[in-house]
Amino acid sequence: MPTDTQNLRRVLFVDDDPQFLELTQELMGVFSNGQWEITTAVSASAAFAVLQDHPVDLAVVDVQMGVMDGIQMLSLLNRGYPNVQKVVLTGFANENYRAACLSNGAELFLQKPTNQEGWRSLFTALNELLKYKPEEGFRGVLRRVSIPDVLQMECLARNSSVLEISNGPKQGSIFVEEGQIIHAQIGDRTGEQAFNQLLSMSGGNFSLKPFTEPPARTIEGPWEFLVMEAARQRDEAMSAAAESAPPVESIAPVAGEEPVLIDVETGGPLAAESVAAPAPKTAAATVIPRPAPTGPPPKVEELVICSVHGEVLHQWQCRNVDVWINFFEFVSQRGQRLAQALPLGKFDRLEIQSGDSRAVVIIAADRGVMVKTGKQSVLK
């Protein structure tokens, strides 16, 4: 059997059916003729434990594995292992779920094979995917992964670490030892009270540090319960705050600061707008003050500009920023993959016509931009 380590591809299959994994390992081993190093895991936690010690090129994941659903697992894989290519393999093919998996980082969404031809097709599809290198691109998921997500990942992988969380003057830490939460502190508070406060903080930053012995061990019990209880308390606090808050008036646009997008090829204006939108706080290469309007003004309906890590630099009337951040990542992945496969040159933008609306998604080296216009758009 060939053992060309240079071309050896490492593939991890995750499924809660050990017999399916056994069959997969056997057949893929035969088809790959020794060119794949195949590992398997029977659960999400086992998969993260494997990934901790054995880097892989491709993770093939079943989406129905009880404790953690496929979307959640894809998010955690994206967060912890952004360079691992991800494929969903399922016996349950629902079109909406397929779309959700694709927009959450899955490169392929495939049906579990049921015959020899199906197994061969599965191998061909995965092997084709392995020919392409994962590209550095838009990784919005880094922003969207929450503190509970990171904790869940650390606990599932039975890691030992310290999660440091800061939000302005507030700073705290959560200590995880071999997958168990053993201590939390913020200010004078410790234990579950501190843990709940840390998980209730909105915004701020967090970072994972190597494990150090905590000053005390103040938390016991299953981590799943702690995370769920903190989420419940947070939901209750948010509901109470919403009930007591005064009604919020819609935000009026700021007049006189209308941006115009510049066509990256011609340097000319790409879109103008009839409705004023506030300019981004940071100067963006693609956005400049608008010159005097020359033609029929189009109507900008939504605008969002994000950093490559998914931080929103500017948004205007965007009804669901997270959806667009997911889509930036999807377009970045697909756009660059096509540029690798075909002689197209560098990916520039995707234009979407949808009924009366039109949207343009631009993935630049340092940001993603989406502008959606109404029927009167003059986008060319």
Next chain:
Amino acid sequence: MRASEEAKQRITDWLRRSPSVRGVLVRGVRFADQTFVSDFDSRDYPVGALELAWRSVSDTFQVLTAHRLPPTRLTWVYERSVLHCVRRDDGSILGLFVAKNLVEQSREGVDRLLSEFISLKVSSR
């Protein structure tokens, strides 16, 4: 509603019969059953890469539809080429790769092909 074998054949015949348009490098149709046909064979556009392209386009239609922005037309703009795509109600997708420097000259012919594809009657009933 997926295209039947007969409908697929009619679409394939239409693709082969349609006059070429200056600037269009490759024309291809991907059907809802994931098979595809192309009217061009080139080392620059190998079958595996085209399969990837059509799949990416199909995924994009599906993801946007799930996000309540069902596209009627997608245009992928690259440094050297532009890929125009439309999807019929039966899930078939027409993709046209156009040389970037001939985008303007090809516009009319491309628009005609795309609208012909959308309105193509393929049912024998």
